[in-house]
Amino acid sequence: MNNCPEILNAFALPEGERSAVPFGNGHINNTFLIRIAGTGKQYILQRINSYVFTRPKDVMENMQRVTAFLRGKIAAEGGNPDRETITLVSSRSGEAYAEDPEGQIWRVMLFVPDTFSPELPDDLNILEECGGAFGRFARLLDDFPASSLHETIHAFHDTPSRLRQLEDAAKNDPLDRLKDIPEEMAFARSCAAETRVLTDALSAGKLPLRVTHNDTKVNNVLLDKQTEKAVCVIDLDTVMPGLLAYDFGDAIRVGACSAAEDEQNLDLIHLELPKYRAFSRGFLSQLKGILSRDELLSLEAGARIMTLENGLRFLADHLNGDVYFKIHRPGQNLDRARAQFALYRDMEKHRTEAQKILLELYGG
Numbered sequence: 001m002n003n004c005p006e007i008l009n010a011f012a013l014p015e016g017e018r019s020a021v022p023f024g025n026g027h028i029n030n031t032f033l034i035r036i037a038g039t040g041k042q043y044i045l046q047r048i049n050s051y052v053f054t055r056p057k058d059v060m061e062n063m064q065r066v067t068a069f070l071r072g073k074i075a076a077e078g079g080n081p082d083r084e085t086i087t088l089v090s091s092r093s094g095e096a097y098a099e100d101p102e103g104q105i106w107r108v109m110l111f112v113p114d115t116f117s118p119e120l121p122d123d124l125n126i127l128e129e130c131g132g133a134f135g136r137f138a139r140l141l142d143d144f145p146a147s148s149l150h151e152t153i154h155a156f157h158d159t160p161s162r163l164r165q166l167e168d169a170a171k172n173d174p175l176d177r178l179k180d181i182p183e184e185m186a187f188a189r190s191c192a193a194e195t196r197v198l199t200d201a202l203s204a205g206k207l208p209l210r211v212t213h214n215d216t217k218v219n220n221v222l223l224d225k226q227t228e229k230a231v232c233v234i235d236l237d238t239v240m241p242g243l244l245a246y247d248f249g250d251a252i253r254v255g256a257c258s259a260a261e262d263e264q265n266l267d268l269i270h271l272e273l274p275k276y277r278a279f280s281r282g283f284l285s286q287l288k289g290i291l292s293r294d295e296l297l298s299l300e301a302g303a304r305i306m307t308l309e310n311g312l313r314f315l316a317d318h319l320n321g322d323v324y325f326k327i328h329r330p331g332q333n334l335d336r337a338r339a340q341f342a343l344y345r346d347m348e349k350h351r352t353e354a355q356k357i358l359l360e361l362y363g364g
């Protein structure tokens with residue numbers, strides 16, 4: 001069975017010799033591409049990261065409900081549900097997942113063939129497609145009862161609590177790393193008021209809670225290899241109630257940045273407005289007539305605050321000893337934090353232009 005994780009036997013898959021190879025660049029789950037010889041069939045096998053998701057069965061219940069709902073909507077629009085959303089393969093006992101002897105939860109999905117996930121696209125058409133994919137996701141789920149979903153990670157985009165978690169990490173400082181990052185800590189603390197912008201607007205009832213994806217890096221969109229059109233939004237572990245600003249913001253953080261998330265040369269990091277415009281065009285084209293002016297303008301704040309929030313999270317994980325985000329070299333989480341703070345500072349300089357783009361595209 002070619003190094004296949006044993007758990008694969010628990011799923012209702014066709015017979016045939018199986019092979020497994022590690023796949024993708026995600027920071028969280030363990031992902032394998034599974035091939036079954038003689039069938040031409042391919043699957044994705046994933047072990048849910050139980051450090052990150054302490055209630056993985058809640059994750060699976062959300063995923064099952066949301067993908068079932070999306071399937072109906074996609075079919076009604078004349079699309080192909082097997083290709084345009086995730087399709088879970090049941091276990092032999094009919095569940096959406098299987099549990100291994102250590103209590104770890106695994107799932108199998110249809111592999112969506114002939115696609116790629118963009119890491120750092122320069123092509124504006126690709127960015128517009130990614131915007132369209134996440135905008136469509138929000139539109140299709142507009143009438144899903146958001147509050148019926150589990151909160152798979154508590155306070156996931158509660159930015160003030162991310163600052164508190166950083167302070168906790170600084171207090172504990174298990175690896176004695178705090179002494180080397182006085183500038184980063186001072187910067188994080190100087191942003192305390194800004195961390196509250198979205199949470200305050202939410203508590204004041206100014207922004208609606210929707211079903212959001214909450215982890216909208218552009219590599220969580222699959223695009224068709226031939227046509228480069230968006231096919232499918234993946235990585236649904238964090239789908240739960242949230243603000244549209246989180247989804248727009250996290251995608252801009254990665255998609256409209258001039259450099260990689262862990263770029264060490266901070267001079268290379270800035271917000272690219274043509275990319276911002278391209279992503280926004282795709283995103284907003286799917287949401288015509290749905291957004292109030294407040295929600296539209298919250299997207300601009302979302303981009304800055306998601307960037308700041310990821311900086312706080314990477315810095316906390318650096319202090320905690322890299323226990324949350326996978327790293328591929330020492331210091332990578334610190335580099336990621338510095339890069340996010342640099343991008344945030346540049347975004348601050350472009351606030352007016354960014355707002356103008358959103359208003360122009362949405363016809364405001």
Ligand code: ADP
Nearest residue numbers: 024026027028029031044110111112117219235
């Ligand atoms: P993580 O939470 O670790 O980011 P993802 O669910 O995003 O995990 O999967 C990691 C990578 O695997 C994706 O970026 C994508 O390249 C690939 N992938 C995941 N699911 C599928 C699928 N159903 N079809 C094709 N590729 C997939």
Ligand code: GN1
Nearest residue numbers: 026027028029052215217235238310
């Ligand atoms: C993680 O799973 P992945 O790699 O798409 C993280 C996101 C961060 C991102 C930073 C569940 O996303 O919140 O923004 O890394 N996902 C989770 O790259 O914490």
Ligand code: MG
Nearest residue numbers: 026219220235
């Ligand atoms: Mg991912």
